[in-house]
Amino acid sequence: MKSKQIQMYTDMIRGAGLKATPQRIGVLKVLSEMTSHPGAEMLMEALENQGYIMSVGTIYNILETFSEKGLILKLKDNQEVMRFDANTKFHVHIYNENDNAICDYFDPELEILLSSYLKEKLPDQFSLNRMELSLYA
Template sequence: MKNKKIQIYTDMIRNVGLKATPQRISVLKVLSEMSSHPSADMLMDALGDQGYVMSVGTIYNILETFSEKGLILKLKDNHEVMRFDANTKFHVHIYNNEDNGICDFFDPELEVLLANYFKNKLPEEVLLNRMEVSIFA
């Protein structure tokens, strides 16, 4: 099972044209297992807790590359700190002002509703690649 999961991350990285280095695989694995939308520093701590050691610069470079390739999402929290999400499928981000947390809300019906709405409203030359919805509470 463990090797099968690693292979999934390896394939994801290769499918966007990147070399699947051990560092990239470990960053994607740990980020994918987190639901807290960590900052790079939070991710570095989580990587360290699991025995992966790399510099913060390496982590930032990997996160930036993954974001550019569409493997992850970049979000800013309520304090303008960059946070990251490995779930790139449609979902709503709910930002909590009290604890600066970001949580996910999944509603496939909302995705269909919004996609249909925009299909009829956007100019013809605009192709909808991805939708993001954020709620601030």
């Protein structure tokens, strides 16, 4: 019997119009549990530690598909390495230039402020689908 958590990931994947394969469910589950914004290799190691065995190519394909469908975000770190984030809700990414870490900063007030401001300022032909804000420290 599937746990509620696995069912949630299954529903998210299906909601994006994708088949919910065990590999896709595993990648989304493990990535969602990570706060470090891992690269593909770091994600592969975390997957293996939880019993999921798949090739780097499979992981890259899944990540690319998830990104295209809006299930995850792709980020480049300070060294231009692709990193991934399963949290697609508004939050700020703070890039630490000393250790190449990416931290999340959550501020609902900031989201409301920016959304309101941009709603008023964007030209009529544009609508705000998603906001991303990055800070470098």
